[in-house]
Amino acid sequence: MARGVLLTANLPQLQNLIKRDPAAYKEEFLQQWNHYNSIRQIFQLNPDEQAAHFRELTAFISQVATCYPKETAEFPSHLSSLLLENYTSLSPDTRWSLVQNLVTLRNKNVITSVQLLTVLFPLLPRTTSSSLRTFIKKTILTDIRTANMRSKNHKLNRAVQAMLFGMVEQGMDAEVAGDKGKLRASSGPSRNGEEAMWAVLMTKELWRKGVWTDAKTVSIIALGCFHPVVKVQSASVHFFLGSDEEKEDSDDESEDEPNTKALQHRHEINKKTRSGSKKLTKQLKSAKKKRAQKNAPSAPNFPALQLLHDPQTFAEKIYDILNRYDKRFSLDHKILLMQLLARVTGAHKLCVLGFYTYIVRYLAYHQLRVPSILVALAQSVHELTPPDALAPVITKLAHEFVHPGVGGEVIAAGINAIREVCRRQPWAIEEDLLGDLVDYRKSRDKAVTAAARGLLHLYREINPSMLKRRERGKEASMSLAANTQPKPFGHSAEAAIDIEGLTLLEDHLKALRAEDGVDLDAEGEDDEAAWEGWDVESDSSSDSEAEDWINVDDDDDDLNISDSEDEKEKKEPDDAEKTEEPDAATRLSTLATTKILTPADFALLNELRIQAATKAVESGGGSRAKRKLAMLQATKAATQEGDDPSAFISENDILGPRKKAKADYAERMESIAKGREGREKFGSYKGKKRKDVASSSTNREKARNKPIMMIMASGAVRGKKKASLREKQQKLRAHIDRAKKAHH
Structure with missing residues (x-):
């Protein structure tokens, strides 16, 4: 009895003993479980009463729940209902404790990921504590990423994506208020877009970390582009444009940029050690890398644009929003929608003809941000426009x-x-x-x-x-x-006969094989190694779709389709309609018909084309050869950055080369500091480095080397002009006396 009283008062000791021998201490646990049920009923009526003791009991039960699974079967539902139904009446400490207990149950596999995420996702828009919100966000991301680490957890992904779809769809029927002036009052997180905002932010984060890269993920954010709340629209549009201007609203878990001056100052004061110097160098390098990433221009999210479902309907809806709510949106938001519409139109070669009638009204040189508007205009045009x-x-x-x-x-x-x-x-x-x-x-x-x-x-x-x-x-x-006239509008180009520069690659491969003594017919042995790193992961829906294929026999009479005589006659073109054969002097490579070219082969082909273009420029190829070399080099640089050079343009392409703007104060001070590098502080480089004996020049030497126009208005020159005859004689006599003394 004394032991029971002692253990009842000391829950950590009882927790330790239960984990060692659950069967021996089952009565003590049941006593605490009954005590928990009685306090829970009191706590639901008055959350402020016995809150500390209730938190201790829930933490204790969550730790030993795996020892008594039957008795604690309803414990996770108790915590979930308290958080979802009584969240606003709970104290901050109680919220923290309940969320941590749920995470503990998930770590012990008492509950599934779906059960945990079903509770955590609705808490994100309701949480006012930044620390708790960061903890919930990190827990969600870690749980989903861990579940998809070895292989894709399609069951979890489908459940979570359906949940996120529901969060975005809530409030879609609300009226578009726009972002000019004050927003209209709205009640509930679904009306002001908090739930949809968090759904979009979490989906973007999972895409950025590479956990979700399928079309369903893109569909969630594409739905956010049509949300009536402007901040949800803006966050969704920024995802496709590749910019991160809404980062400050997402409570990003990345650390702030370290203060380099403070690090250097601390290193000078503290004791000098080798490890401290290495640590400082590492921190300075990390700060420089973060600063470069922050200042680097954002690249558009081209893969996400390609995964859009029904891009024509998507573009038409964006234009409908842009045209209908033109007077409600600010100029910045309208430009975002213009850029998204233009990139979707250009990437998929769509036709939204009303967009060109709409954009005409903004084509004026005094229009604010007109370079961005011109970029959107040019981006939306393609050969089918x-x-x-x-x-x-x-x-x-x-x-x-x-x-x-x-x-x-x-x-x-x-x-x-x-x-x-x-x-x-x-x-x-x-x-x-x-x-x-x-x-x-x-x-x-x-x-x-x-x-x-x-x-x-x-x-x-x-x-x-x-x-x-x-x-x-x-x-x-x-x-x-x-x-050689260009094709008229609407006429497609003829089928490609050869790949430009492929003969260079063929000759290069033959030369390598001749040097190594490899048989020219033995091909394809290294193809698997050449494809490493270039394999594309199949979509989750492809496996299920593959099961629906039906095997069809080749000898089925219904499927044997033979060409009629008329079709055969159409297949044999007349002499007037036959395409022009390539010139006999033109050499056609057979490499593309005998070998599957890998991405490594195309990279080598680009290098060989650059080398050939460089030789053409050096041999006097003219301006055309120089332009071709510049285009190949730009294509190579854009390919290394993972961007399509012909897909997107920037404002620099519209503005062109401009005169250098006048430097401001910060730029002038930076230039001055750069010029002082590598020399002593306040030291004269002329007097101490360019003489046999280090010394500075005198004021008389400096005065002798001054330009005449600088000293004409000085007091000494004016005094000489106004000097009397007597003063001139005295100066001359003094000069003669000094010369005699110097001579003797």
């Missing part, structure tokens, strides 16, 4: 940006925007307007000249027939003489 829809846009750009009444930067931006549009759709501009724009290459402004020359070089390559005869150049005139 009708030229008739782009003609009014090109005309508006020319009238607003390209005329003598504006500055050189405005003209350059207008011509560059027209060039980027015409690069994607060459038939969007008229010949007369093209000739007028090309004439700006004679301007005195370098930016305008570069923009006009860029437009001229573009049409020399893609459609020289639209240029005047004297503007075409030698190579363009030769291509016109060979009747």
Whole structure:
């Protein structure tokens, strides 16, 4: 009896004894379990009464729940109901304790991940404590990532994704309030978008960590792009655009950037040790890396754009939101929607013709953030965009940006925007307007000249027939003489006959095999090694879809489809319709038909093309060879960064080369500090380094070397001019006396 009283008062000791021998201390546990049930009923009526003792009991039971699974079967549901139903009436310490107890039960496999996440997800928008919110967020991410570490846990992923879909869908029927002025009052986390916001943020974090990379993840965030709350829309749009401007609202768990000056100061004061120096160097390198990542331009999320389900409907909905709520949204939010619509349109080659009518109203040189608008315009154009829809846009750009009444930067931006549009759709501009724009290459402004020359070089390559005869150049005139006209709008290009530069790769591989003595017919042995790191993980839905395939016999009469005589006649083209055969002097490589090219082969092919282009430039290939080399090098750099160089453009492509802006105070001080590196503080480099004996120059030496215009207004010069004859005689006599003394 004394032992029971002692153990009842000392729960940690009882917990230790139960874990060692659960059967021997079952009566003591049941006593505490009955005590817990009685206190729980009192606690539900009045949460402030006996809260500390209730927390101790719940922590004790969560630790020993695995020892008595039958008796504690309802314990997880007790904690879940308390958190979900009475969360607002609980004290902060009690909330912390209950959440930690649930996590403990999950770590001991008493409850499943779905049961834990069903409780934690609704708590995120209701939690006011930043520390508890960070703990809940970290717990959710860790649990999902651990479950998908070895293999994809499709059951858990489907359950959690369905939960996130439900969180985003709540409040979708609300009215769009916009982000101009004050937002309209709304009641509940579903009305003000808190639940949808957290669903989007958690989905983005799981995508960023590589846990979820399938189309269902993209569908959750795509649904957030249509949410009536603007901050949910903005967070979803930023995901596809690749920017992280909403990071401050996501309570990111990453640490703040360390103060480099404080680290160096602490190192100077503390005791100098080798380990301390290594630690300082590591911290400074980490701070530099974080600063570089923070200042680096964001890349668009191209894989997410490709995984969109029904991108045409998605783009039309974005345009409908943009057009319907134009007066409710701020300019920054409208530009975000424009950029998203443009990138989806350009990536999937869609046609949303109303967008070009909408964007015309924003094409003015005095419009705020007009470079971003011009980027969105150029980004939305592709070879399937009708030229008739782009003609009014090109005309508006020319009238607003390209005329003598504006500055050189405005003209350059207008011509560059027209060039980027015409690069994607060459038939969007008229010949007369093209000739007028090309004439700006004679301007005195370098930016305008570069923009006009860029437009001229573009049409020399893609459609020289639209240029005047004297503007075409030698190579363009030769291509016109060979009747190599561009395809009209709506005509698809012919099938590719060969890959450019493939003969270089074939010769290179033959030379390597000849050096190693390898049989040329023995191919494919190293293909598996060449594909390492390039395999794409299959989607979770592909396994289930593969089970639905039906085996069909080849001898089935219903499926034996034979060509009729008319179809055979169509397959044999007439002499007039036959495609032109390649030139006999043109060598066609057979490598693509005999070998499956790996990504490593294409990387080697790009290197060989760069080497060939470099040799062509060194041998006097001209401006065309230089442009080709620059294009290959830019493609290589963009490929290394994981971005498609032809997919997206930036504001620098629109603004073009600009004059260097006047440095501000911070830039001037930085330049001064950079110039002082490598020299002694307040030391004269001239006097101490350039003389045999280190010494500084005297004031008389400095005065002798001063320019005449600096000393003409000095007191000494003015005194000489006003000196009397007597004063001049005295100075001359004193000079003669000093000379005699120096001589003797």
